[in-house]
Amino acid sequence: MKRQLRLFSWLMLIIFTTSCKDQVKTDPSKVQSNFQSNHLNTSKAPDSIVRNMVQDGKGNIWMATWEGVFRYDGESFFNVTKNVSSARFFSLLEDRKGNMWFGSIGSGAYYFDGKTFQNFTTKEGLPNNEITSIFEDKAGNIWLGTNGGISLYNGKSFQNYILAENTIVEDKTGKTVPDFSRPPNEVNSIIEDKTGKYWFATRGNTYLYDGNTFTIVSHKDKPFTNVRSIIEDKKGNIWLGGNDGLWRYDSSTSLRESGGEFTNISKNFIGYIYEDKKGNIWTSSETKEGPWVLSLYYSQTFLNKIPAATELNTKDRKMLFGILEAKDGSIWFGSDGVYQYKGKTITDFKSK
Template sequence: MKIKLNNKYIFCLCYTFLIAVTISCNKQNQFNQGKSESKTDGIRLKYTTGIHSILEDSRGNIWFGSYSEGVCLLHNGKLLYFTTENGLSQNQVRNIFEDKNSVIWFECGKGLSTYDGHKMSIYKERNYNAKNEWKLNDNDLWFKGNEIEAYNKLEGNPGVYQYDGKQLSFRTLPVKTKSGHENHYLISTNFVKSKNGTIWFGTYGAVIGYNGSDFKIIDDAFLGLSDKTGHLHTRAIMEDSKENLWIANNGIGVLKYDGKKVINFTEQQKLKKKEGNSLEKVFSIGEDNLGNVWFGTVGSGVWRYDGKSVKNFTKEDGVGSNHIWTIYKTKKGELWVGGANPSGVYRFNGVSFERIY
């Protein structure tokens, strides 16, 4: 039996085939920039310098930023690696954010890069014409200065970049550096937006809050610190569900600010000591779904505070890394920690930790 096909039917058939091929190619091209590696049981992130940042985006992808080896995308069971050869401005990825248009932003040691779902690009546009015109919008993203250290001539002073969804503008912080101390007010943490609307920035020498009209500066002078007590050296900040601001420091431990006064949590818990596991060198803070506050340290594993007491988790509890750069809560409520020495991502299972990437 012969089947006769008219020209219109043949055209529709060919057109449908071309659309399918085009969609398939476009989908593949989204990931051609990065070097891919299949994700199977037992495969691990190839990074050796540490997992510095983590983000689970709105598309269900997971991003892992390294200390000096670029960023990795986990997509549909595959690991795809991006470096300066694929559009990153620098291979240290300190923080990863997603804006309201689902564009992923990478705050690198130097500069910024974005991923629009198709390709990685260095974001070069900057506005320096309104350095002192501070204002707050609902969906702002905030980033460190453009340099690895200190600030450049166009910035002229320590400050932050504000992205309002349209342009990236530099805002000068209300501080002045002394000669030889240009890194003192360099942004050292991610930004934190508190429930009362205040935006907090962590710098090495101060934690600075802006509420839309006034600034709050928590520094050595405010805390009464000196050479004898040790100085502020901020490495992470977080606001918990009770609106306490936690400040992690490299040297003097953890500070807790309730909006009125600051206490040294490490001293309060008697965890300030020179030998053995202590809560002095803290580089990351997070909170789980139960309201427990977690601290990642250098050399002393991970600590959990349940509101009454603290508990230490070390290698014996599955935390294989000596240096915990980041603590992240997934959309499912899982608590992950990313570390170095050796590098890895570890998940808390309710009792102990297990490496997952």
């Protein structure tokens, strides 16, 4: 009898210990990705809006779409977030350690190390769950552009900045912004220029941040509003594109100097700006006639005050979004699906 009691106690101890271990391992902010099963199941190419794309260090192309985040390995498409979130995805980034960041509309940001997803929302410290832009600065910090604010993540905690009327202010109270109230406070684009200053483009104003003060970016006393994309080219020039067309800022002049530092390149509405390996500038833009086009500005024409653009026929697409040059030199762009341009032909992956 005593032997049976000892055996029973020993079994209960094993069950209790195993149960406790399971509880310790549980982390509500982490979701097992089931990535291996996704990897084995080939998905069709996305056939909804493709907002942004990046190519990782291994050559895979990642796409933020309305159907989830897709990965293309050169042969097949995989919906990586299919079993993790049903949210629409807007932005993405590969950080310097090779980890991926995905920004969703309504479900916050996801960090993916190749095996496990970690979800960051307002519960973890974000000001809002709509992540419209993601940027990694020179120090390795991650900047998340949200609806209504900007969040700086240092690997441990969030430092938040809230868009107020014609300014941005740091918030230490844990203030949150309601979801799905995007314009005019959506943060569209974030960069750090070669001088260490940050540029933030929003649906409202565009701001320059020197680490202490946020200044509204303007030209001849007119602020740049609803800027959708900002980049710094290889020469240090800043390109801004949005409601007021395409503009180039000559970095050899001071932003506070009057006149001459900004040049208007195009008056068409600009959705995205991208610099390729040769220093050429690509834009997705809406023409006065209606259809959107890919425009290519060759770097050798930049000596002209207003370089001429070569417009590529994209089959009368209603809207164009992100642009990416792959390592093989092909140009990818997002629309109602994903497309690849190889100099003469455009491949529509939905039809393949």
